[in-house]
Amino acid sequence: MAAKPKLYYFDGRGRMESVRWLLAAAGVEYEEEFLETAEELQNLIKGGKLLYEQLPMVEIDGMKMVQTRAILRYIAAKYNLYGKDLKEQLLIDMYVEGMRDLYDIIMLLPFALPEDQEKNLSIVAEKATQRFFPVYEKALRDHGENYLVGNQLSWADVHLLELILMVEECKSGVLSAFPKLQEFKSRVSKLPRIQKFLQPGSQRKPPMDDAGLEAIKKIFNLEKGLLVKHSGLVLYDF
Amino acid sequence: MAEKPRLYYFNGRGRMESIRWLLAAAGVEFEEVILETREQYLKLVEDGSLLFQQVPLVEIDGMKLTQSRAILSYLAAKYNLYGKDLKETALINMYTDGISDLMVLTMGCYSKPPEEKEKEIKFILEKAKNRYFPVFEKVLKNPGQDYLVGNKFSWADIHLLEVILMVEELCATVLSEFPLLQAFKTRISNIPTIKKFLQPGSQRKPPPDDHYLTTVRKVLAS
Numbered sequence: 203m204a205a206k207p208k209l210y211y212f213d214g215r216g217r218m219e220s221v222r223w224l225l226a227a228a229g230v231e232y233e234e235e236f237l238e239t240a241e242e243l244q245n246l247i248k249g250g251k252l253l254y255e256q257l258p259m260v261e262i263d264g265m266k267m268v269q270t271r272a273i274l275r276y277i278a279a280k281y282n283l284y285g286k287d288l289k290e291q292l293l294i295d296m297y298v299e300g301m302r303d304l305y306d307i308i309m310l311l312p313f314a315l316p317e318d319q320e321k322n323l324s325i326v327a328e329k330a331t332q333r334f335f336p337v338y339e340k341a342l343r344d345h346g347e348n349y350l351v352g353n354q355l356s357w358a359d360v361h362l363l364e365l366i367l368m369v370e371e372c373k374s375g376v377l378s379a380f381p382k383l384q385e386f387k388s389r390v391s392k393l394p395r396i397q398k399f400l401q402p403g404s405q406r407k408p409p410m411d412d413a414g415l416e417a418i419k420k421i422f423n424l425e426k427g428l429l430v431k432h433s434g435l436v437l438y439d440f
Numbered sequence: 441m442a443e444k445p446r447l448y449y450f451n452g453r454g455r456m457e458s459i460r461w462l463l464a465a466a467g468v469e470f471e472e473v474i475l476e477t478r479e480q481y482l483k484l485v486e487d488g489s490l491l492f493q494q495v496p497l498v499e500i501d502g503m504k505l506t507q508s509r510a511i512l513s514y515l516a517a518k519y520n521l522y523g524k525d526l527k528e529t530a531l532i533n534m535y536t537d538g539i540s541d542l543m544v545l546t547m548g549c550y551s552k553p554p555e556e557k558e559k560e561i562k563f564i565l566e567k568a569k570n571r572y573f574p575v576f577e578k579v580l581k582n583p584g585q586d587y588l589v590g591n592k593f594s595w596a597d598i599h600l601l602e603v604i605l606m607v608e609e610l611c612a613t614v615l616s617e618f619p620l621l622q623a624f625k626t627r628i629s630n631i632p633t634i635k636k637f638l639q640p641g642s643q644r645k646p647p648p649d650d651h652y653l654t655t656v657r658k659v660l661a662s
Binding site: 254279337 | 491492493501503505506507509510513514517518526527529530531533534537538541571572575
């Protein structure tokens with residue numbers, strides 16, 4: 203019997219949360235090892251377990267996988283959430299990559315200055331409603347199916363639902379002008395595996411709080427400003 | 441006869457360069473539409489060609505593709521440069537995603553003000569020599585390993601060569617402690633399609649200069 207995948211990360215969302223969502227949508231049980239100290243991270247690095255000395259890391263099928271995108275693509279392909287052919291896979295990739303900018307902004311919000319918090323939340327809501335949601339609203343309308351790509355659930359649908367819920371945590375009511383997205387959110391949330399993941403007691407993680415933020419800073423020994431500076435968020439759209 | 445892929449981008453590397461490398465290495469001829477004015481860009485936005493209002497844009501196989509990482513995966517698969525099974529593809533993705541992180545870091549230094557540039561270059565070289573290059577030097581240590589994955593030429597090899605040359609532009613001796621990477625660089629550079637791409641007159645673009653950076657900011661009004 204194959205071992206369950208094992209996720210190595212801190213006890214919080216960060217870049218691992220998308221992996222938790224996708225495994226849950228695929229109906230795959232997994233274990234988690236939560237790092238709590240800088241020493242534990244160093245031990246993993248010294249043990250040669252982290253290809254680029256970075257997390258997330260997922261032990262799966264005899265591999266120690268790193269790089270979130272690589273991990274997600276492997277899971278999507280293995281569990282039939284990556285479309286039925288290369289063109290569908292491409293569309294899924296385009297949709298998922300398109301969500302990345304907004305996703306990263308929200309993910310990094312806890313690291314911004316507290317006095318900027320309200321301004322940042324407004325920026326998130328504005329980007330979501332002006333740039334991102336219209337694309338997916340139109341995609342759903344034009345495609346005319348229950349899912350973004352083809353006629354079955356894919357990684358793109360799972361990631362979009364995750365993102366919608368993240369944006370709603372920043373500002374409620376952001377979907378008010380997007381009827382197709384509202385239907386989508388409702389429909390996909392009710393799929394049995396996803397519904398289960400959305401219930402209390404699942405492995406889904408809550409948004410970061412102050413205690414979690416302090417813990418991260420200790421584990422990753424973050425220099426102030428370094429994370430955002432080198433996150434690739436600095437406008438390298440071009 | 442199938443139409444050639446058509447690339448829409450500025451006259452420079454940016455996020456399109458890796459796509460040029462992959463097509464060139466695969467021996468695929470392509471056309472380019474060079475963006476020089478804001479009007480050209482706005483026209484692409486208005487006619488719905490840009491899914492997220494961003495370039496790169498690649499027209500291929502009747503589709504308008506954006507998101508460079510999506511385009512690269514598609515091309516790698518289409519031209520048989522993505523491994524023979526899911527696990528090889530996973531390995532190629534792990535390698536190319538890491539290489540991409542180093543590429544973004546390296547590209548970033550060109551738009552820094554002069555007083556920050558030197559510090560930034562030092563940071564990039566430190567990461568290249570301590571974090572990224574050792575990974576690939578180690579992979580190549582395996583006996584009989586001419587290529588990174590499955591002992592067969594793949595997108596990972598193309599992407600690694602591209603980043604090696606990018607970092608060498610910042611420091612010519614950066615590979616001095618990596619003999620296997622030096623041999624790899626020579627070997628992959630000599631593949632006929634890549635050799636051709638590395639010669640003057642090819643569609644390969646030079647590092648960013650002030651004119652390029654100014655044009656990008658003007659076109660994107662950023």
